[in-house]
Amino acid sequence: MSNRIVNILVPVISVILGLLVGAIVMLVSGYNPIEGYAALWNGIFGDIYSIGETIRQITPYILAGLAVAFAFRSGLFNIGVEGQLIVGWFAAAYVGIAFELPKMIHLPLAILAAAAAGALWGFIPGLLKAKFKVHEVIVTIMMNYIALHTSNALVRAVSDGDANTGSIHQTASLSSRFLENMTDFSRLHFGILIALAMVLLMWLILEKTTLGFELKAVGLNQHASEYAGMNVNKNIILAMVISGVFAGLAGAMEALGTFGFVSVKGGFTGIGFDGIAVALLGASTPLGVIFGATLFGSLKYGATNMPNAADIPEEIVSIIIAIIIFFVASGYVIRLFVERLGKKKEAK
Template sequence: MSNRVVNILVPVISVILGLLVGAIVMLVSGYDPIAGYSALWNGIFGDTYAIGETIRQITPYLLAGLSVAFAFRTGLFNIGVEGQLLVGWFAAAYVGIAFDLPMYIHLPFAIIAAALAGAAWAFIPGLLKAKLQVHEVIVTIMMNYIALHTTNALIKIVSDGGDNTGTINASASLKSAFFESITDYSRLHYGIFIALAMVLLMWFILDKTTTGYELKAVGFNKHASEYAGMNVNKNIILSMVISGAFAGLAGAMEALGTFQYANVKGGFTGIGFDGIAVALLGANTPLGVIFGAVLFGSLKYGALNMPNEAGIPVEIVSIVIAIIIFFVACGYVIRYFLEKATKKKEAK
């Protein structure tokens, strides 16, 4: 089998296997898998509203995935996307409420504020890693908790003891009347264009600039890069800052697009953690992240329709979705078997 065929077959087979095993789980627990999957399908593509909401769900996943993937290319494991997203969320919402400016200044201002907040949040672990060799995984995890409770406290201060900042000014909103009209009031917003632009930006930085080359070189081999005369510490910090900026933008999508406010949270949103899976599914490439985000976002959103239309409990739905993603992530195993089969054929 040619490489090309294998490359196409692997994801197809893994999705099919995931669906089959998911179907077995539904059958065993006494639910109709066909009704379940058709509900999933309708939940994703059923009508314009569903499609709009699915894209809405994909938007922050794209950016969270980019964030994790970018740091990964420099050999850094950014688990702090969740925290960077939360500070970005708050920063965007705060700018959206506190200022009253014309749209063409206000909106970019709010978006940049979110990116800067996320970048600043990621700068700390980057700095500690570069200067003191503190492992970024530990620092970023802890920064998540600090972000959660700090933003909660800030929201309380901003809202005078309330739990919600209130709705942002229309001039900072990514809301789209046009999208609303064609998708039957879904929350689809212009943020998807920003997310896609960032995919391009990441590709450009990594593949077309010297900085990107250096970042990747540090990821491949720190010592060799240093020997070649690159400033490893600078690149580590830069990578974390850019990664954090992507995560902050994911927060801006929630603040300026989906929710239009920031509220006190009892726990993490989960988007940052799912971002890790999105990036890894996409092999840390910009194009791969699109694939991962589309898969994650669609399944996550479509799954909401399974209890709604097919009456399958949320718990079973979570298992089925996890199984599908599990099999997709296992693509390597399938590739292995396919290659083995090919080799045997050749041996004959």
């Protein structure tokens, strides 16, 4: 079997195994898995409103997935997407609230603010990795908590102690009357177009520019890249900054599209961590990220229908997602299994 087919088979098998384990968990805990998955399906595709909401949910997942994937391709593990998303969320909402400008300026400015905030939050671990050889995983985890607490403090500061900033001005909003009407008044917004544009941008950077070539080279072999005259440190910092931009934009989707405000958070949004699942499943390619985000975004939104329709706690989907990550991460075993299977067939 060719390598390419195996590469596609590993995530597909992982997803199937994940759903299977999910079914077993439901069965063991006394729920009906068929009812459960039917409720999940209806939660995703049941009516036009659900479809609109599902696409809305997929939007930040695409961007979070891109953020993780882009760092992966440069050999970096950005667990800090969550934190970069949170600071992006705050920055976009703040610009949306604090200024009054014509839409043509206000909306791009708010989006850029989110990108800049995410970039800054990515720059710090990038710089520390480049200058001091500090592992980015730990720094980005720590940056997540710094982001959470800082954002909460800033929300309180700008809203005079309240836990919510109130709505952004319409001129900074991504919401679209047209998309809302089309989907029975879901919260679907223009952000999906931005997310898809970013997918294209990532593909262009990676495949069509010198920068992308260098980033991938650094990701594959730092020493060889350095020997070939590339500036490894510069590339590490750039990769983290660009990754942070994607993550910050995911925050802008929530700030300017879905919610239109920022509030004090008791914990993480989870989107950043699910972004790791998205990138892994999509093998860190731009197109793969779309598939991964579609799957996980749909699962996550569809799950909200499960308690009502089938009386099953929606956390079952978190379990399924975690199991899928396990299987994708343990791809070595699945690969071994698929290859053995392939060899047996050849022998016959």
